[in-house]
Amino acid sequence: MHHNDNFGTYLSNGFDGLGDYLEKDYKTSWAGNDFRRRSAIDWEWIKLQVLNNNVVCYAVNNFNENVDDHSVLGVGYVNTDKTYIRIASGFSKTLSNFFEYKYTNIDGAWYYRW
Numbered sequence: 001m002h003h004n005d006n007f008g009t010y011l012s013n014g015f016d017g018l019g020d021y022l023e024k025d026y027k028t029s030w031a032g033n034d035f036r037r038r039s040a041i042d043w044e045w046i047k048l049q050v051l052n053n054n055v056v057c058y059a060v061n062n063f064n065e066n067v068d069d070h071s072v073l074g075v076g077y078v079n080t081d082k083t084y085i086r087i088a089s090g091f092s093k094t095l096s097n098f099f100e101y102k103y104t105n106i107d108g109a110w111y112y113r114w
Contacts, residue, residue: 015110
């Protein structure tokens with residue numbers, strides 16, 4: 001998957017790359033997928049993906065005080081006085097991590113399901 005100058009992968013390249021990998025290496029096709037930019041992601045869409053058991057890759061910014069841009073897997077959500085996505089991240093071995101959803105802190109999202 002193509003890398004940018006900061007040794008990261010562009011969002012669309014990650015989506016396309018996983019699709020190519022599944023087709024070529026696993027000889028499998030998927031039942032569905034979706035790729036969205038910030039303007040097409042809202043809280044209702046996020047909750048629907050959890051309800052449908054879709055693990056979503058989110059490209060987030062302002063991840064924490066040490067990391068700005070980062071990709072995480074969304075595996076659930078909590079709706080309290082604020083809206084939080086339960087995430088799995090390479091920075092931790094637990095699924096008890098939460099990222100606050102705000103319209104401005106998710107650049108894009110995508111998933112494959114089969």
